[in-house]
Amino acid sequence: MARQASKSSLLFSGSDWDFKTLSRAYDAIEALAVEELHLDTYPVQMEIISSQQMLDAYSSIGMPLMYRHWSFGKHFLHQDLLYRKGGRGLAYELVINSNPCIVYLMEENTMALQALVTAHAALGHNHFFKNNQLFKQWTDAGAILGYLDFAKGYIVRCEERHGLAAVEAVLDSAHALMDQGVFRYHRPPRLSSERQREGIRERLEYEERSYNDLWRTLPPSQQATNEKGQDPERKKSLNLPEENLLYFLEKNSPVLEPWQREIIRIVRVIAQYFYPQRQTQVMNEGCATFVHYTLMNMLFDRGQISEGAMLEILRNHSNVVFQPAFDDPRFSGINPYALGLDMMQDIQRISTKPTAEDRDWFPDIAGQGNWREVLLDAWADHRDESFIRQYLSPAMIRKWRFFVLGDAADQPHCQVTSIHDERGYRKIRDALANSYDLGANRPDIQVVDVDLLGDRHLRLQHKVNDGILLEDASRDATLRHIRRLWGYEVSLAAIDAETGATIHERSTSQIAG
């Protein structure tokens, strides 16, 4: 009842929302976020959408603009079904890493939920997008929407000119290689502006027009005839080995038309754009969840949110961070929201109320009281793998009761290798961090050689780590797609990473159909 007096300071009452209330709530939450958590965000653009539109957005990988492809239709049907059956609720929001940061709010949300979502997406995710190194260096928030618009239009024009089936075939093949279409280690080139791209296209067209077959008949120069040095020379000129298969095919495929290369480039750019998001799931969601939880509690403490609304917020919050144990039928892996939030709250605890153990493990942050700065630094500098390697504390491991299960395919049993005890802490931390290392978990496939002057046989190499091979059926189907883009025979050799021995080799000439 003490709060009764401050009723006038409530940001909202009741569950209905309108744009004025939304705006007031945003202003209050943003002020608090800047003042208390020192967040630094892109300007926000909030868009109200219906559930149908949310489903639409889901099926086109969350982007507001997307070219057309049947696989998005398939995903839409799937999402739609899950939603209708009640098997899965829809997200309350969707946020896009762009500048201005676009946040989708569902119209069905109550005002309390809208406030929660505002704190979560418009501030939490937004701050993360703007400040995290991965996003800063690898994605171009200002240009992505413009690029997608260009991509959509370009693909429509291609469909008009070359037919749906031809465009679909290229997209199918490019989609199959999306995982192998990113630069993991060196920074991708910036998205060039529409005008520059136009220029490149014009130059290509000019080169096509002015092609003269005579040049081919000139006698070969000295260097090319030097047989000895040809092999390394060739690899060097093609920049081999190359891990970005889409990039390699786009630049070097002997059979693709310029428009097909452009389509591959579009798919590649989109894959690259999402690569940081896939590496920072725990951090991104953890950051957003930590921000909304902290801010909502602060607002409640200041009497700006009523008890009823706070209960609703807490209920939704605890649904989001629910983590069933491994033997629970509902278990489907580690919930990134829960892990991220818990680790960040753990940092807060270590910073303010450290135990002796924490002082041993985290001497530079324990008891310093500067959890805001520590978190801001973590959000800016880490991805999931490094964040966990750096900050997962023994207290967290005990709280979650983590254990590591060794699973070798040739054994009838799994073996528990580490549990939450002195001997296990470091091993669990390493194992968990490794499991978030995308580079180590995705199959490592590279282009190693191609003889452009001979039979144009494209050789790929799969480095087999820990004896983990590829799934046969999908490997063959994917190789067929590569063959379609390359135009000539393609083979994939599985090489054991430790011994260097060839385990087996699969070539498209062995694959029927």
Add this chain to the structure above:
Amino acid sequence: MPIFIDRRLNPKDKSFGNRQRFLRRAREELKRSIRDQIRTGRIADADSEHAVRMPERGTSEPSFNNAGDTGRRQHILPGNRHFSAGDLIPKPGGGGGGASSPGNKASEDDFRFVLSREEVLDLFFEDLELPDMVKLNLKEILAFKPRRAGFAATGSPTNINVGRTMRNSHGRRIALRRPKQVELDVLLEEIASLESAPSSVDARQRIAALREELDRLERRRRRIAYVDPVDIRFNRFDSRPVPNANAVMFCLMDVSGSMGEREKDLAKRFFVLLHLFLKRRYDRIEIVFIRHTHLAQEVDEETFFYNTQSGGTVVSTALEEMHRIIASRYPAHDWNIYAAQASDGDNFAGDSERCISLLNGELMRLCQYFAYVEIIDEREAHIFGSTENGTSLWRAYNAIDQKWPNFQMSRIATPADIYPVFRQLFGRQPASLKRA
């Protein structure tokens, strides 16, 4: 303060194009499953939405994936209760425990989605070889006729009701005291006459006052429009469904042993098509199923298609049964009667004459339309062309065909042969079908 954009009114079918692309890609598989469903389902249900299994061929999205059953890996799991380091746990059957997500695949396999009525009919019609016009006709839901129904404040510009609009405008102009052109003219005239007269101080003052008055009136006229958007009224139209009568459809089929799976399937498609056609034209359709061997009986749909019965073949019993049912339940002045008969053409010797006399006597007069299909083997199809000879029933019905314009008969070997039977029915205008 953020920017707000309300997108709720944006088009909602953003993924419609993608859905169509997907359906086109999976067309063959979907067609097969729709056909199976219509074959096993009820006739009247053909014309509705259908849930179908997610097609697999042609719609897989391959990529390089790690195989779950190879190599050494580590799962990190939460919620340890009683394990300690070194414990051995037997692997769960079927592989794939823990951190990876094999569950995703399994759920995708048994996942079904709903095709709309239009999509179902599209797939179903594909190998029936219906002309496009007929397909469109069948897919149209109901005929509506617009009828005048008062006035509305919104509408399309072509429907503006000028009289009503001007009446509103007039009333508003009176109520708001919009100065009339006449008043302005009077003032102008007075100014002109004063100006033409020799000027005096009085006159100049008078002119200034008049000009001011004129100015005021003109401003007022500009403010109060002659016709304001609020005056505009549109003719309102109500769409009323065109009244339709009742129809009853008799399905007659020979179920003796000679009618196998293929024959029944073709017969069913024939019945489905007639039903679809009738459904478009009539509000209420009842279906009566009469099967016969040497005895005829009215049965339900399930029994009609799936129960076999042994016995001879006497077609006239079915016609008699139909006649009896019409007499007792479907008086011809209330009902449009359609009959569709499917048979392999066998008949008991001497019975065909009886069929002729039954049809000639009463039945053909009662029936709006009588369609007979004889289901023959594909190998026989080229032997019987359109020749007169054939089974005894075919020869007998040929006589009827000559005499009655509302009788149609055809031999069917493949689904594509079904449509020509209805050609006359589809070709005619609805109006001429209605009886006085």
